Amino acid sequence: xxxxxxxxxxxxxxxxxxxxxxLEGVGDAADVLALGGDLTNLGELDEGKALxxxxxxxxxxxxxxxxxxxxxxxxxxxxxxxxxxxxxxVLDGTxxxxxxxxxxxxxxxxxxxxxxxxxxxxxAAIKEFVNVSVREAAALDHALASLExxxxxxxxxxxxxxxxxxxxxxxxxxxxxxxxxxEVLDRRGAEVAIHGHxxxxxxxxxxxxxxxxxxxxxxVLCRVPGGREWTTFDVPxxx
Numbered sequence: 369x370x371x372x373x374x375x376x377x378x379x380x381x382x383x384x385x386x387x388x389x390x391l392e393g394v395g396d397a398a399d400v401l402a403l404g405g406d407l408t409n410l411g412e413l414d415e416g417k418a419l420x421x422x423x424x425x426x427x428x429x430x431x432x433x434x435x436x437x438x439x440x441x442x443x444x445x446x447x448x449x450x451x452x453x454x455x456x457x458v459l460d461g462t463x464x465x466x467x468x469x470x471x472x473x474x475x476x477x478x479x480x481x482x483x484x485x486x487x488x489x490x491x492a493a494i495k496e497f498v499n500v501s502v503r504e505a506a507a508l509d510h511a512l513a514s515l516e517x518x519x520x521x522x523x524x525x526x527x528x529x530x531x532x533x534x535x536x537x538x539x540x541x542x543x544x545x546x547x548x549x550x551e552v553l554d555r556r557g558a559e560v561a562i563h564g565h566x567x568x569x570x571x572x573x574x575x576x577x578x579x580x581x582x583x584x585x586x587x588v589l590c591r592v593p594g595g596r597e598w599t600t601f602d603v604p605x606x607x
Contacts, residue, residue, distance in 0.1 A: 369469050371521065372397055372428075373584040374598035375404030378437065381412070385514040389424035390586070390597045395427035400431075400466060404551035404584050405435025405475060405525030408447065416447045424454040429462050431457040433473040435525035435565060459523055461507030462516050469603050470517030472552050474508045476526030476549050476563070477501040482540030503585040505548035519603050522561035528553055528573020531573030532583035533566045550575040560604050571599075580605075 372394045379387055380439060381520055394401055407607075408415035423430055432451065448458040457464040459473025479486040479501040491508055512520060526553040527533055527545030544566050553561055554577030561579055567587035586597040 369400060369467055369603045370599060370600050371400050371402050371603060372600050373402040373404065373562045373582065374586050374589065374600050375435070375525065375584040376406045376560065376567060376587060377403065377419065378409045380404055380409050380417050381414045381418055383464055384418045384421045387419055388425065391422060391426055394598060399428055400425055400469075401428055401432065401598075402471070402521065402523055403431045403432035404523055404562045405433050406435065406437040406564055407432060407437050407451070408539055410482045411438045411441040411443055411447055413443055413450060418452045420451055420454045420456075422574045423451070426601055427465075427547045429457065429466060430455065431459065431471050431473070431523065433459050433523045433525055437474060454531055454540075459512055460510070461556065463511050465515065466518060469519045469521060469522050470515035471523060472508060472515060473513065473523035474504050474557075476508075476528070477504045477546055478526050478543040479546050481530045481547040482543065483586035484542075485547055486542065487555055501548060505546065505552050508549060509552045509556060512552065512558065520556075520558045521603060522553060522558045524549060524563040524567050526563060527569070527581070527583065528568060529564045529573050529575055529581050531596055532563070532571070532581055533569045535568040535570055536566050544569075550579075553577070553579045559605060564577075
């Protein structure tokens with residue numbers, strides 16, 4: 369299976385034409401389109417409708433997770449329902465299996481990377497902040513564990529490793545990802561994990577256990593020589 373992937377679409381209210389341009393040719397190049405969050409700019413329903421008008425024209429299945437921008441207006445469940453209504457498989461601690469490949473997805477959260485990951489200590493606000501990340505990692509763990517597919521792809525918005533964030537200011541790394549996500553990937557297994565969120569990061573890295581991680585932010589992909597605003601990878605990977 370060939371998967372096309374992109375994140376950080378940031379579709380605006382009048383963004384249908386731009387999304388059509390961005391996704392042009394994806395149906396000829398891949399079997400599935402995977403979206404790694406920040407599908408809209410402010411999480412507004414009119415933005416979701418504009419994106420849906422473009423996605424409904426994509427001739428291959430679409431699977432996605434939401435990002436932090438999609439939560440901005442407090443309408444994330446309605447936005448997800450809107451996209452689901454046009455056939456997009458929106459994952460939130462859930463899975464989707466297609467042609468022998470299992471997809472598991474969560475948004476994730478940003479509290480940093482071991483050994484300097486933020487600890488749930490002190491004020492209640494800090495504990496709750498960290499517990500959000502724990503719940504996201506647990507949801508990914510459950511989703512991956514539930515898949516019976518031999519080949520697995522993880523969809524995230526926040527990064528599971530720091531290396532795909534290189535190029536961003538180092539002081540914001542803790543807000544861009546969480547090493548618990550990487551630990552889950554290594555424990556449960558995945559061939560590829562995608563994420564976005566880090567517009568200034570770099571394309572590829574690996575977890576400590578060797579899971580391939582791709583930062584598929586469209587802003588990153590645009591900087592790849594000869595690249596375009598989405599990339600493709602094969603599952604299983606070709607030798």
